[in-house]
Amino acid sequence: MTAVVAPKGLVTGDDVPGDLEVECDVVVVGSGAGGATTAAELADGGLDVVVVEEGGYHPTASFAMDVPRALRTLYRDAGVQTAFGRPPVAFSEGRCVGGSTVVNGGMSFRTPDRVLQRWAREGVRAITPEVMAPYFERVERRLSVGPQDPESIGRDSELFRAGAERQGWRLIPNTRNQLHCCGCNACLWGCPTGAKRSMLVTNVPRALHRGARLYADCRVERITRDGERATGVVGRFRRRDRAPGPTLRVRASVVVAAGGAVQSPALLRRSGFRSASGRLGRNLTLHPNARVIGIFDEPVRGWHGVHQAYQVREFIDEGILLAAANLPPALVTLGLPHHGAELAELMADYDRMVIAGCLVEDTTTGRVRTVPGLGPVVSYQLDGAGARRALRGITLTAQTLLAAGARRVLLPLRGAPEVRSPHELDAVLAGPVAMSDLDLFTVHLMGTTRMGDDARQAVVSSFGEFHGATGLYVADAGLFPGPVGINPMETIVALAIRNAEELLEKWRRHGR
Amino acid sequence: MISVRKPDHALSRRQRRTLRAFAGVVCPPDPPLDTVWTDVLADVERFLAATAPGTRALLLMSFTVLDERARLTPEGRGRRFADLDRFRAEACYRRLARGSRRTRTLLILMKGVLTLHYYALPQVEEALGYHPAAYVRATASRRTERYGEQIRLGERLALGDGPGTGP
Structure with a gap:
């Protein structure tokens, strides 16, 4: 294996010979959308910043279309995580330098005005569309957010678009954080060209460029404290062979937890922080997703073209988004009931498949608990309204595929037969569908450290500072008071810039 | 005597036999090369090592239960899943897949671990035109x-x- 040369300021687990103690102004736990952005903004503002990342450093040159390797190296727990409930909801989080932005689809949308207005009504200060607009502009400029070049859009997306247009449904071209993405459909395994402007190639190098230090392969075990004041973190490095390595102690005036909506509340809890609101780890929303596969007569070659090019926004007011998003063969097989020869027969049509799906806005909330020996345990019980919404999303996705000309459609409903026409679809859905037969997954986890000025309702302030503690902040999707209803990355980055600005202002006023 | 340290989370011989038998049922019957099973099992072993301890324990226990559960089926007639010929193993799998919702969910998860790695093999991808x-x-x-x-x-x-x- 070729040794990876890390950029200046980035230290990996294999580089550290023994226990390490460092001091800085701010330590940021996590290097994803929230963590890397916070680190870059604070380093830009002249603070001495240390970032601690549990995952490894994997540069663009190391990315290949090797799904199992990517699952093992870029995802937490090999991409196999579950929110327990009936039905369970499978979920994945990135765990590498750059966090989930390295393995997401790269969709970048502003938070809808109606969501910002709702959050303002729910007690978040300075969150109106007018206040947020300049932050979105900064995100979009720095991450090169824009529409795809036409030559990068694949046949699967065009078929899906045609199906939606035949129904007269409103559809938008996706805006993505990409710099002339060539549409090689490798977003979920690490962009091999660097066209996707993940944190790995934007705010992480930006932070390092401004003098920040980043320790990779180091899991933060706890935040240290002096009474209610956060004073730093203690972590342990992991060697490449997974053996536990030396410890890292960081002393800092400010600690920023940015490990995502599952890991951050778990870290805060195991460090002894409690919220008077009783909501630390609660209020979890996750945008349940369901996947529908359409098989066409014509060759589609869904892997020739960007991962996702359009979204059907016709049903956004109902809390439903639809899109086509190709997956490699290995992942298509997951969740399918077929096996053996039947599976082989189905997969022989891989090049004729359009893989599409729906994302639905939550109607209920779940919870992250910490269980000794197991770590964070996520539970989420879909309610009746959520199940109806998911089923409607599945129906609309299937209708789009059939309108586009699919001759067979596979539904994410356990035990449901394939459908070949709108009539057959109606027949399948006419009968009762058990909630537990829905096959759901997600990659959007939000809300477990919700922001707001009222300490009785919210875990952190409107700018991410933990209520009841000093020098402790959160900077990830856990901040969201409720589901954002669209892909959340741009919201996380914009909030991180806004909150970092406030933190810097406070630092200048009070000397820390 | 030279001792070779077993890698952490390495599958036991018995677990390998069960997984190989299971792969023979859930993966396509005519793989491009016989050697694919060696590659699939090696990849599955690495994958399981990267999963959370609870997930790994659940999956490995599920394979063990499947192996033993086969003894109680008419197809197994007292034999473990790994000891059944392909025809009987297939019938046994189908019987178990008709079981409770929980069993079906678990079987789909177990199957996914094998098919994920089978369909990620370059020669299999190539055969699909991918x-x-x-x-x-x-x-x-x-x-x-x-x-x-x-x-x-x-x-x-x-x-x-x-x-x-x-x-």
Whole structure:
């Protein structure tokens, strides 16, 4: 294996010979959308910043279309995580330098005005569309957010678009954080060209460029404290062979937890922080997703073209988004009931498949608990309204595929037969569908450290500072008071810039 | 005597036999080469080592239960799943897949672990007409030729070195 040369300021687990103690102004736990952005903004503002990342450093040159390797190296727990409930909801989080932005689809949308207005009504200060607009502009400029070049859009997306247009449904071209993405459909395994402007190639190098230090392969075990004041973190490095390595102690005036909506509340809890609101780890929303596969007569070659090019926004007011998003063969097989020869027969049509799906806005909330020996345990019980919404999303996705000309459609409903026409679809859905037969997954986890000025309702302030503690902040999707209803990355980055600005202002006023 | 340290989380011989038998049922019956099973099992072993301890324990226990559960089925007649011929193993799998919702869910999860790694093998992908590496090379090279200057500008912008990078 070729040794990876890390950029200046980035230290990996294999580089550290023994226990390490460092001091800085701010330590940021996590290097994803929230963590890397916070680190870059604070380093830009002249603070001495240390970032601690549990995952490894994997540069663009190391990315290949090797799904199992990517699952093992870029995802937490090999991409196999579950929110327990009936039905369970499978979920994945990135765990590498750059966090989930390295393995997401790269969709970048502003938070809808109606969501910002709702959050303002729910007690978040300075969150109106007018206040947020300049932050979105900064995100979009720095991450090169824009529409795809036409030559990068694949046949699967065009078929899906045609199906939606035949129904007269409103559809938008996706805006993505990409710099002339060539549409090689490798977003979920690490962009091999660097066209996707993940944190790995934007705010992480930006932070390092401004003098920040980043320790990779180091899991933060706890935040240290002096009474209610956060004073730093203690972590342990992991060697490449997974053996536990030396410890890292960081002393800092400010600690920023940015490990995502599952890991951050778990870290805060195991460090002894409690919220008077009783909501630390609660209020979890996750945008349940369901996947529908359409098989066409014509060759589609869904892997020739960007991962996702359009979204059907016709049903956004109902809390439903639809899109086509190709997956490699290995992942298509997951969740399918077929096996053996039947599976082989189905997969022989891989090049004729359009893989599409729906994302639905939550109607209920779940919870992250910490269980000794197991770590964070996520539970989420879909309610009746959520199940109806998911089923409607599945129906609309299937209708789009059939309108586009699919001759067979596979539904994410356990035990449901394939459908070949709108009539057959109606027949399948006419009968009762058990909630537990829905096959759901997600990659959007939000809300477990919700922001707001009222300490009785919210875990952190409107700018991410933990209520009841000093020098402790959160900077990830856990901040969201409720589901954002669209892909959340741009919201996380914009909030991180806004909150970092406030933190810097406070630092200048009070000397820390 | 030279002792070779067993890697952490290595599968036991029995677990390997069960997984191999299970793979023979859930994966397509005519793999491109017989040696694929060695590759699949090696990849599954690495994958399981990367999962959370609870997930790994659940999956491995499920395979063990499946192996033993087969003894109680008419197809197994007292024999473990790993000891059944392919025909009987297939029938046994089908019987178990008709069981409770929980059993079906678990079987789909177990099956997914095997088929994920089977369908990620380069020779299997190739047989499906899926060969992304060449496509990535071609499109990446086209991207650089067509947009090289704009790409360099965008990269500088992200680092805060280009024009228009102020707050």
